[in-house]
Amino acid sequence: MNHTFQTLEFNRILEKLESFSHTEAAQDQIRNLMPSNVESQVKKDLQNTTEARIILDRMGLPPAVGMKDLSNIITTTKQGGCLLAEELEETGVMLTGVKRLKDFLNRCKYLELSLPYYELELDPMMDLSDMIRESIRNGRVEDHASKLLKSVRQEIGRLEERLRTKAEAILRKNKNWFSDSYVTIRNERICLPVKKDYKSSVPGSVIGQSSTGSTLFIEPSAIAVMNEELERLRIEEENEVRRILYTLTAIVEENLPVLEKNKRYLDKLDFLFAKGRLSQEMEGVEPFMNTEQFIRIVDGRHPLMEPKSVVPLTIELGKKERGIVITGPNTGGKTVSIKTVGLFSLMAQCGLHVPCVEAELCMNRQVLCDIGDGQNITENLSTFSAHITNVMKILKEVGKESLVLLDELGSGTDPLEGMGIAIAILDELRLKGCLFLATTHYPEVKTYAKEREGITNARMAFDKETLKPLYRMEIGEAGESCALDIAMRLGMSEQMVERAKRYAYGEWESPDQLKFERDIKEGLKQPRKDKKLGKSQSAEHKNEIQTKYTVGDSICVYPDKKKGIVCKPVNDQGVLQVQLPDKKIWINHKRIQLLVPAAQLYPEGYDFSIIFDTVENRKARHKMDKGYQEGLEIKTE
Template structure:
């Protein structure tokens, strides 16, 4: 086979003995590849058959494509339905795999978890977490040893809130979770001895962005608050950040090692200490959260350069060095009673509006088939459609149908007095063509027959 044609290898001196066309020759030129005349006619016929096959394939594909295009809306609706069903079944399989429970959703900004566990941790090895936030205050400061479970506790609370808002069950015995317009996090894993100013700068930038967005409907999670710099100044910044979170009214959960932060949490209103339990005899963490108890650089300059407000810097300076008098802090902040209200930049939760009673009341007053008087023309009509949420209903007049406000309608005779029970109102309101088509379609399928409904 040479160049897609069937050939015979013939020595050059016997070329005249084989009638046909030379298609190719060998590298030395001693052998010629000849397509015999009989084979050439067959090859031509084969090429024609291939062209016909290609045309038939293209025709079939065109027909299938046209059939799909005609039913495009059906295919798209099926696809959306399959996606929705797949999502529902996936949530169900995940809930069964995690042995999860349906959480309660509250609007009182409360989070309560009983015997919960991180979704990625096995049921056999995970220590159950019981946690409360909102009833006794808006913030919790968790302290404890390294690898004691502080970060896992924080991630579990955040994941539970996000999973609940996504319509997922959560792995616990019982949970009551609130809706949050945002879950704002600054959680840094992979901690090491080589932490430097660049790490601190990244944390401060992230925290300042969180403080701009946080509001009363937000949940804020901060891990190792104030770490990565000089302990004294980092502690001061940590307290300033906590003070700012407390004033904005959000729910927050932070971890720290600073003893001064524990003292702040104990003294500040709305902030509670918590610790990860530790076995002093074996010196091993127990990975159990105990609430209500506290467990065993150039930071200010960089924070100011990164945009931290002066009031927060003054509070950080006082907490770090103690050389700022309370009078000066009060003067800078404008007094104890004065609060600087900054509206958060993030989205807000839209509460569902209460349904108005007018639609329900008017639906009882006007029913389909009622004989009514249309004002001010004083024309008589029959109600086709009852009052909608805008207070408008449809009336059949002698020559047409109109939409009109319920205030311009006066009831003459109720439908129950005019028509027997289960009366078919399509006799009055439908066109003759629609009634005929509906009758045909009820008997059997009718190709090309349609029923046209009036749009509201």
């Protein structure tokens, strides 16, 4: 599943979801979010997201609840430690947030949703909250936390003022003894900056010295007694602060079960509202979930693309067809389309809304995909090898309740063999009974999808005039690569494009004939009457050519070595009709090499219309054999 998440960029969806959360627990839950295979759980999760979205749309954002270090606070309290003033203040902030959130949810009850009733599980513990707020502020125990603390701090303030006044008087009286005109604090004791030469002039204790040693910091004997009294008062202050912190910690410990319950529901609500905010940003809707392996998306938008630039995707899969083969030009949106379907499936089973007008999605046991070139240098895997390795893993894991996404099926190798492999893979998926979407450029695969029950073609629309993809999927129609049109618009000459078209569609001339024509144009040769291009040859030679091939012969078409079957024998112009895997073509007999004669392949009197005729024509002939059918016609090529 991790490979699927990475390929479909589902991790980016989770990153966006995480950005809307505030608590560490909710963020951890989002990072580890996995699609659920339990239908009831998925529907419940989706309903919660819907209710969160309704509240956000109607009531605005809920108040954010600060829970910076609550887990550490709970752990410290359980272990019998004393909470610091900052930790107690954080607890108070959380309780204040609980009160605000509870009030917010109460106001939401008129919406007649179930989510607002989570407020019944929240307890703001007003007594503890008020006590913390009155005792601690800005990470410090307040003076009025107790009468004794207030008294001690007042006395400390008065004594510090007397000390400073006494020390400054000494400074003013003997300015030449000192290196500075102000008192200083060293080791929490008030000192005077005495020049080294005047050390004996200022009786007292040396507390420290400057880096150069020219100044000594001396505590004068005249203020030593007051410094000792100040130190005693500070110890008394510290003891009272510690007593207050222990008292508050004990109260927190008594209420730990309530605090932990608050935390659980705050984490849960944070997660739910994060899902609601993601839905709001994407303009998502709740998809209807089914267990019938049916997918229907109306105007779906890839959730990671700019909404204004995305052409909506409408697709239906699972009722008539289990698989769709998507064709069309490069950069036409084929890959984005199948990624959109895969992402929607993952998001829905994680309880997330999907950005579209309407969606019905199915419960998938797994979403399996092979998208991208997959080349792995460290494992010495080519693009083709990597694709096949991934596909083989998929075929081992796939089941009836799987959704499979395959991009550029059969690419990266010889076109003829790649086409065969692509069809074999599709056939295997069809037999497995899973849902699948595949993109390809092979015309033979388009033909396969058209003829096989349970599979259909789709194409990505393309504007040949502007050479711009329209990013619109059209179900039931096979697309074209449009490579020749694109090449001409990008600068390829008309002659080159025509030549490419002849080579691509079997309308080229042989190298000998092209050389003969070129020699004639350059005046190097004169055409012989019996060999002149476009004229009938001698009767004997003509008869030999016309009897060389018969209907049903297996032949090879050069120069690209395509295999085909002769539909119509050679005519007066030396041209015969050949059935290729995806179409019929007329081609010069010189491009043909006989592989196996029809006599060795088919019994005498074999009905070749089974091979060459369309299904519609065969049905029409069958009806005509029974008598006249008004309005019925047989279309010939």
